[in-house]
Amino acid sequence: MDRVDLAVIGGGVVGALIAREAVAAFPDATVTVLERGLVGQGASGRSAGVHFPRGATERVRSMSQHSERAWAHLARELDLPIRAVPATVVAAGDADAVAAAYLRLGEASSRPRGWAVPPGSRAWDLAGCQYADVQGVAERVLAELRGHVTVLEGTEVTDLAVGGGHHRLTLAQGQRLLARRVVLAPGPWIAQPAWADLVAPLGLRVKKIVAAHLDEVPAPGDPLVVFHDEDAFLLPLHERRHHLFSYTCDRWDVAPDDADLVLAPSDLDDARAVLGRFAPGLTSRCTSGRVFCDAYSPGREPVVAELLPGLVFAGAANGSGYRLAPAIAAETVAALHPTPTSPPPRRQS
Ligand SMILES: Cc1cc2nc3c(=O)[nH]c(=O)nc-3n(C[C@H](O)[C@H](O)[C@H](O)COP(=O)(O)OP(=O)(O)OC[C@H]3O[C@@H](n4cnc5c(N)ncnc54)[C@H](O)[C@@H]3O)c2cc1C
Structure with a gap:
């Protein structure tokens, strides 16, 4: 043995x-x-392989900082498929709570194309973001x-x-x-x-995760847009030449080998409903996507x-x-x- x-x-x-x-x-x-x-x-x-410097608790913020440094080091050492991306956070409500959750927020410097900050919401720039082919x-x-x-x-x-x-x-x-x-x-x-x-x-429990693919070719400077209140984000996937829209799917207690863990028409409807609040012009581009699951802790x-x-x-x-x-x-x-x-x-x- x-x-x-x-x-x-x-x-x-x-x-x-x-x-x-x-x-x-x-x-x-x-x-x-x-x-x-x-x-x-x-x-x-x-x-989707997104890193943004964020954490709801002190431990996760510290893990996020540690990981950001480690990924930067590893990316150089191993020539990993990781790409830096500019980012914007959009949120309504308590600006102090938003500022506490993210580690590197600054005043918003530009407006990305294709979407608008809804009335009552605010936008910030977020430094240190990247995404990877995980x-x-x-x-x-x-x-x-x-x-x-x-x-x-x-x-x-x-x-x-x-x-x-x-x-x-x-x-x-x-x-x-x-x-x-x-x-x-x-x-x-x-x-x-x-x-x-x-x-x-x-x-632990296992939750379905859905990310819609938007048939829209990213422009070179397109940012990652994080919709804080919705726990959603819009990511330009430059290598694949489309955008990805991740939103929070609330289907729990699935298993990774379930035959029905697939992209359902209702998943795309849900994605379009969230995306439509910010970028109504992009919802018709939301035509396909990826589905799987992950383990969540209490x-x-x-x-x-x-x-x-x-x-x-x-x-x-x-x-x-x-x-x-x-x-x-x-x-x-x-x-x-x-x-x-x-x-x-x-x-x-
Ligand atoms: C659609 C989607 C989008 C996501 N987007 C993001 C994102 O933007 N940013 C982010 O940080 N995270 C994201 N995640 C979450 C992230 O991908 C996962 O948390 C992460 O990949 C988990 O890695 P892991 O190594 O723990 O699990 P896995 O990658 O699942 O690896 C576990 C491995 O264990 C193997 N295994 C299982 N059972 C056995 C066995 N009996 N014997 C041997 N091997 C076994 C499996 O085959 C599997 O390869 C996303 C997840 C999904 C599904």
Whole structure:
């Protein structure tokens, strides 16, 4: 039976960054990433991949700052598919509350084309925004780690058991893997039989996420527009030559493998209804889109939690798993710290 110091279950953007952070923290440890499909093709593969420096709580604001710095560093080092974008925030109501939620708001300097600030609302510029091809990011991060990390794709973990100081992972092909430590980074696959009971006490739920695609070619300076009160945004996707409109879909308790997790006509109607408040001229362009889901926590903060000694859950990023992934990875490796280093990590054969 193969043995490793650390098994990371899930090859999404969160699992990829955890593997990277773990290799940096424990250079002598053996690390294996297990992915049931292909790297980056879960929630990460459907992500709009937007980062804006925002957080409803102090912890999330701090995670956002940490992640922004980390993404800037990684983008340079690994030549990641991440693109800076100018941004505008539109909100009505309490300007102080808006200013407290965002980290780098300034006076609005220009009016983007195609939409208007509704009466009673105000616009601000927001610095530090970017968007990414999140699947490409996860692939690049793990490609760079090969040689230090074993990446097993097409390898579903079907059972997880503890015994004799090790975690015993059963894989779909029938092999077993003994891991001293395990990180569970399953994205929205929180209810897999191998860990549903372990994860249940965290109170996580899975919500459908919808982003409409607008058949409108972005102009070079088009900004990301964040509609704060609606928790929606309009993003120019320059590489794909269309806009994306993300709005809040309120359908809960879906599962990532549900056959009906698809773009319904009512999803586009809902998207048009929200977009129409700001940009009535764009609603007729709202003709297609992407649909998937993500795990949400009761406190709407990402979860890094030790479920059993040496078994850490990482995720439930509430639709923000790309932008907060570096901070989630840092917290996860900190949670592993006392165990792989004492006694010091060693390669096992
Ligand atoms: C439409 C959409 C738009 C979004 N937009 C944004 C955005 O603009 N900004 C942002 O920050 N976030 C956004 N998100 C959220 C973000 O994409 C997710 O939070 C993030 O991708 C989660 O990453 P992850 O690695 O935790 O999960 P995933 O990418 O889902 O990775 C988990 C992996 O675990 C694997 N897995 C599951 N079960 C097993 C098993 N038994 N054995 C082995 N492997 C297993 C899966 O195959 C999967 O690849 C969006 C999400 C969606 C759906």
